[in-house]
Amino acid sequence: MLRYLPFLLLLALTIYAFIDCLNTPEEEVKHLPKPVWVIIILLFSIVGPVVWLAAGKKRAAATGGGRAPRRAQWVAPDDNPEFLKSLREEQEKDQDKNRDTDKDKGSD
Secondary structure: OHHHHHHHHHHHHHHHHHHHHHHOOHHHEOOOOHHHHHHHHHHOOOHHHHHHHHHHEOOOOOOOOOOOOOOOOOOOHHHOHHHHHHHHHHHHHHHHHHHHHHHHHHHO
16 A cells, blocks of 8 residues: 555645646746646646646745735625625615605605
């Protein structure tokens, strides 16, 4: 079983690099076009994945705080301040409209 370990590690590294390359946006790929990187990763089983991981894409610079920089994430509507503000504004407009309608009915 132990004699298969290097092969399995090489296979895992190649699969990881391949999927990482496919999921990387085109603007983050460095030095070569993305299809060329895919070919390099698949054809050169040891060197290709290592070169991709070392030099193939832009990496985030390490921060002094020890934490990785956060990517912009999707925010749920009930946590999004702009969305909540737009709801409040719509509600105020509806209330103003209802007041105007009530005043018009009362004057008839």
